[in-house]
Amino acid sequence: MLLVIMSDTHLPKRARDLPAPLWMMVDEADVVVHAGDWVDVDLLDQLEARSRRLVGCYGNNDGPALRARLPEVARANLGGVRLAVV
Template sequence: MRLLLTSDTHVPKRARELPPALLAAVDEADVVFHAGDWVDTATLDVFQARARRLVAVHGNNDGPGLRARLGEVARVECGGLRFGVVHETGPARGREERCQERFADLDVLVFGHSHIPWDTTAPGGLRLLNPGSPTDRRRQPHCTYMTAEVEDARLVGLRLHRLPPRS
């Protein structure tokens, strides 16, 4: 099962359009996770039209139209793994412990907000993944998203994709 993890698309405020490589990854994925900050409903519509399965939440920059369509937390089982999606997890310090306590029923938590790629495992075994942002690198060297696969109830082949600078 092929997965795409993304967050913080911020269209049209941070970019006029989604990167072609990200859209191609949406088309290839069996499940797409989006951890919020869409900013406009048109971007959600694009993902819903293209993704085989979309698991998504709203973020702090998403207005009433998106909040009416998306929850704050999403939970789903994929290939024997329990995934969760949330936009904000708070400060980096203590994140693993906080998330392990709040999301003890999960194997993997996809989150966003910081635009900083993140891959750690909490002491209790919860894997925390932030794919960064495909449109707004902030203080990072690249805009990013992640792909992975689920095989035999294990997350394998996790890859951080770096997008070329926008022209």
């Protein structure tokens, strides 16, 4: 199982986009995990569209739009391994 883990992307404030090699890994991954501080809903939409499976939570820099769509703690069972992201 290929797992991609990221957090604190802060798009588009700290960067315009994720690096191309990271997007390539997202496209190939079985599961993408984002541990918060997305900052903008557009990245959530893009990762949902490109990921086979997305596990994510909101962070302290995420506003109401992201908090409405993401949990504070995201939980998943990945091949018998329990994962929690805070």
